Amino acid sequence: MPAAGFMDLDQACADPSHPAPHMVPSASRFAAAMSAQGVVRERPVVVYDSLGLFSAARAWWLLQAMGHEQVAVLNGGLPAWQRAGLPVNTSAPRDIEPSRYSARWRAQRCCDAETVLASLAQPRVRVIDARGAARFAGRVAEPRPGVRAGHIPGSVNLPFDRLLVQGRLRPQAELRAAFEAVGATAQHRLIFSCGSGVTACVLALAAQQAGYTDWSVYDGSWSEWGAEPSLPLAVGEE
Structure with missing residues (x-):
């Protein structure tokens, strides 16, 4: 596109010291x-x-x-x-x-593993995973070495591509219905996760378009959670 610049999410706009990919930089x-x-x-x-x-x-x-x-x-x-x-x-x-x-x-738009772990006991928090159903259920191996298959216990699955039509966000009413279908109401705080923090942001964008205001993205997402054996793991359907 004429006059466009480039936003490097893997290097210049990422934390090179973190083992997980494209984490938030300073x-x-x-x-x-x-x-x-x-x-x-x-x-x-x-x-x-x-x-x-x-x-x-x-x-x-x-x-x-x-x-x-x-x-x-x-x-x-x-x-x-x-x-x-x-x-x-x-x-x-x-x-x-x-x-x-x-x-x-x-800081309110981002959370870490400790915050997600603490939220699992809070009924008014909904953790939503943007990965595909097979990865969420642990039926297929994760693409990154050393990362376990499965999902965060208590989280629900909303694959990001369900919110799109030909690369565009669905209309607002359809977005709202998709979130409500996984139990996300206006009374919930929403935390979005995915494989490495990219498609979780598609969910965040869709949620904002649908009228949700209390949300954050788990930056490390499954590439961090799944690589840490001390963190709990669930497999199968939500």
Whole structure:
């Protein structure tokens, strides 16, 4: 897309010291990455990806969690843009004038394994897993070495692709119905998990669109939980 920059969720916008993939970076590391891309805190940012809606949701969540107020996701991403016949750029990346970006971490949009573990005894918390049904039930091996198969005890399964049609979020009423079908009501605090914290953000974006306000993303997700043998494990259907 013309004039677009690149948000590197695996390296520049991640914590390289953590064993789990693309974990949240420090505010200073994130600010440096945004400054290099010329992002200005007071200006709107639109994020998209090449699949329709996948990693763009992670970028949206991370920007919001770092205090950027005006962030939108291009629904349908690059495929929708191209189907609409809009211009794309295939030349070398443009020269970017660096900015002086500042980040302010909002801890309420993110939680760790300790918080998730404590929430399992709280009836008003619903942990929702965005992975496919076979991975959630532990019927297939996890793709990452050393990670157990199964799910967080008490969590429910809502595969992220059920919330999409051709890479776009479903209408608000359908999103709300999907969350209600797994027992998520307006009275629940929602915690989203997945394999490595990416598609959990698709659930977060969908929940916000559906009107939920009390939610957070478990950043380490199953790549962290499943690799820690001291944490409880469940297999089979929810």
